[in-house]
Amino acid sequence: MSKIPIITTVKELRSLVKSFNHESLGFVPTMGYLHEGHLSLVNESIKDNKHTIISIFVNPSQFSPNEDLDTYPRDINHDIEIIKKLAIGKVDAIFKPSVEEMYPSGFTFDINNQKGSFVEVLGVSKPLEGLKRPTFFKGVATVVTKLFNIVMPTNAYFGQKDIQQTIVIKNLVEDLFLNINIKIVPTIRNENGLALSSRNKYLSDDILNEVTCLYKSMKLSNDSYLNGEFNVEKLTEIVSNYITKINNKFKIDYISFNDPKDLSYLTNIDPKIGCILSMAVYVPNSNNEINNETTRLIDNMIFKPL
Structure with a gap:
């Protein structure tokens, strides 16, 4: 696999997508530190589509102040090597934006002082993880909506391991009439059954x-x-x-x-x-x-x- 372009701006990514001339585009949103579970999504995208883009963005709005945002594992060189080793075909680009690029109005954990646009999916976001992490799915829905609007994929791929997230995103796409197919890929486990994470x-x-x-x-x-x-x-x-x-x-x-x-x-x-x-x-x-x-x-x- 040749060198994978790393794109950091919305403008540059939109230019790349425009060059695909409406050919099928698969999108795999991730927070990086990739493993075989992520690559199962990538490989499904490669099989289904003419083009594939992976995003790597540790999204601050889905963390609360006491969670592991600062220590969440990040290693772009690791991610590139995993893609080169395990992807079955071509990945057109990695989209790795900054927080400033994704949140042009700025971001703060202080809900009362947040600015800009946020997205909420009511109902299915409230139980389970929503009870334990009240701002989590607001952050997920917001960043996924932003990424969908930037990439404009034909198909987007998510893992069953985050099953509530997949249900939230399916509702998001249906309710907002987004012209994107959501494809759910089974959880990848090690030989003893542990879900990869x-x-x-x-x-x-x-x-x-x-x-x-x-x-x-x-x-x-x-x-x-x-x-x-x-x-x-x-x-x-x-x-x-x-x-x-x-x-x-x-x-x-x-x-x-x-x-x-x-x-x-x-x-x-x-x-x-x-x-x-x-x-x-x-x-x-x-x-x-x-x-x-x-x-x-x-x-x-x-x-x-x-």
Whole structure:
């Protein structure tokens, strides 16, 4: 693969897109520190489209002041090497704008003093991550809308790992009549079932081995569902008991069973509809961690209709 252009301005990217002369364009928005999960999206785009653009932008508006914006992993050389190594074909460009480029009115975490335009998707953005991180989906919807307006892709690719995000974005595109196809790619996991994530780099080898319990706990719950258990309280116990049995330092933020369309909370699963099991868990970065730093991991599993 030849050298991949890195574009930093909206003007330059729009000029490139114009040169494609309306040929099909796939777009993969990321926050960088790419791994095989990201590249599964890129490869789908390459297969589906004449052109592919990747954005790398750590979006401040989806972080709260006490989250890991400053320490979020960034390494453009790493990202380029991953693309060269794992992409099945040509990537036309990496769009890597500055915060100033993406937020021309400026950005502050102080909601009362924010300026400029923001986008909210009501309803599906409120439960789950929306409860825990109230400004998160406002930030996601805003930056995705900006990126869509800049790139004007034919198809845009997102991973199932961030399943609530995919539902929010699908609603965004439908409600605002954006002429973009949203394509969801299954979660990429390692050989033990751990969902790949840029934040996994925070974790020591011993914790990386133990956090495979997240996937295994969901699988046990799904097995019970397939055998006729539809009570959410009982299915939740299966998940929580397995996780805490593996490591009692793992702190469950939430385990939730939700309607697959509107994300309403369930007490019993309708087997004709199925559900989404979602979780967020704080895990220590190491079992020997002195300063008690933790990483918050999310995962999910779709319980299919029976």
